Ligand SMILES: *[C@@H]1O[C@H](CO)[C@@H](O)[C@H](O)[C@H]1NC(C)=O
Ligand SMILES: *[C@@H]1O[C@H](CO)[C@@H](O)[C@H](O)[C@H]1NC(C)=O
């Protein structure tokens with residue numbers, strides 16, 4: 001099992017490893033699938049969502065177990081299945097299990113891109129006035145039961161704290177709902193890429209990612225700092241980041257027509273590569289052609305950055321322990337622990 005007991009793994013990957021894994025997982029019989037068709041989730045995100053769990057009265061006894069759950073990314077897609085564990089890509093969420101006098105109930109809380117990962121990572125293009133539009137809202141979805149069933153969460157199913165029904169209710173009323181029930185264009189926004197400095201002494205990312213793991217961390221952070229809950233002392237939350245190592249980032253001057261042309265063309269090419277009608281295999285070469293990473297759109301800062309000095313292997317997948325933290329615009333970002341490197345072979349399960 002990968003990352004046993006809060007382990008630390010960093011997979012160093014050439015950028016092609018992820019599309020290759022997707023292709024392998026899609027199987028040779030489906031060679032005609034486009035990258036987009038493989039990556040896109042079925043529509044209707046959170047269609048059966050609830051707002052607040054209907055908890056049983058526990059008279060103030062801590063009756064709710066909070067469980068951190070992880071599964072290989074996109075593993076609900078039968079074309080992909082468990083394959084993305086090969087490259088260390090995991091989805092992270094929380095399950096709440098309440099038991100009172102022999103009655104048990106459970107709920108799942110996940111933080112995700114409202115459109116889908118693809119929709120929030122690629123812009124809509126307006127060719128006529130040469131503008132890019134982003135729809136990258138990230139929100140919480142609470143559902144009854146254990147989402148996709150207990151068997152889905154093959155990577156991790158770890159109880160990490162106990163809460164009273166009143167605390168869970170406060171967690172939703174005081175944190176999840178206020179953050180969640182904002183306009184679609186407001187923060188939090190999904191940010192797939194994390195740009196980090198190649199300078200090993202730099203502890204702040206150049207561009208911070210915001211993914212399912214962060215949403216999970218924010219909830220646990222609120223429970224420990226505001227509600228006074230105790231995180232299991234031997235547990236450290238770790239989750240997947242997709243890292244773009246670079247020497248520096250500089251704001252792209254979007255009022256300079258020449259630079260905007262480059263930014264627009266870069267994202268247009270990316271959209272064509274991923275959404276194109278050609279088979280994924282053919283697109284793979286186009287992906288390679290686009291590297292190194294030249295521009296990043298930081299969705300939470302709503303700014304474009306020029307990426308300087310991104311070189312082979314271009315992208316890394318990291319699963320490292322990170323201190324619990326809240327939304328970065330509400331409080332300072334905690335320094336990130338240096339990743340401990342393990343050989344890639346140890347990632348293959
Ligand atoms: C959060 O907002 C999304 C999008 O508006 C909605 O679908 C979801 O049910 C909300 N989550 C909660 C816990 O209310
Ligand atoms: C570009 O066109 C779209 C509609 O086609 C519009 O929504 C958007 O506001 C326009 N942007 C600018 C900067 O004119």
Ligand SMILES: *[C@@H]1O[C@H](CO)[C@@H](O)[C@H](O)[C@H]1NC(C)=O
Pocket residue numbers: 097104105106144145146
């Ligand atoms: C979670 O709830 C479902 C019903 O929603 C039940 O079948 C299952 O046994 C419960 N699991 C746990 C671990 O409590």
Ligand SMILES: *[C@@H]1O[C@H](CO)[C@@H](O)[C@H](O)[C@H]1NC(C)=O
Pocket residue numbers: 253254255256257
């Ligand atoms: C950005 O480009 C505009 C138009 O070329 C120019 O006037 C402005 O000075 C530039 N800003 C920076 C910070 O370079």
